[in-house]
Amino acid sequence: MKESILFEKSRNFAIEIIYLYKRLSEDKREYVLSKQVLRSGTSIGANISEARFAQSLNDFISKMSISLKEANETYYWIDLLMETGYIDDEAGEHLRIKCLELIRMLQASVKTSKGKL
Template identity: 40%
Template sequence: MSESIVKTKSFDLAVSGVNFYKYIVAEKKEYIMSKQFLRSITSVGDNVREAVNAQSKPDFIHKLAIAQKECDETMYWLELLNATEYISENEFKSLHEQSNEVLKIIRSIIISSKKTHNS
């Protein structure tokens, strides 16, 4: 159940990220940080999808750990874009909250997966 939730929410996060990237490039003419942001935000869902198709429980946990790192990196780029005033507080808040929600779900799945794997 939570796997399908994280799959859906990470995909939705990627869609929001791609649209936001297009906006930053077109309207703000920012190309470097926004490209890093795009790579990390789309990598979250990519690694979640790989985790869903993992060959073993350790592989599943490993792929989700990568997704967790990418989600945290996404939040870093958002924080930096906000701090350098490329994006407004409202733009920042929306995507940051969405990223944080996905991050919490991923962390929860990793914790519960490790518990069941080690029992």
């Protein structure tokens, strides 16, 4: 059940990231950083989706660990976009909070799963 909540949260986060990408590329004409945040931000949920159908516990841990890395990378890109003025503090902080929530959930999931090995 926890993974389905995580899946839904990551999917909703990916949708927000897609809208951010569209806004950055259309309104701000920013293509490099916006593409990076798009890739990492949507990869979180894609790997969680793969983990839901993992062939083994090790496979599950691997996919969730990749999601965790992608979430950390996404946080980095959001931070850079804020620092450079491409996104305002309010929008950036909203995304950072959502991203940190995913990071914490992924950390807990990976830790719990490793304890089962």
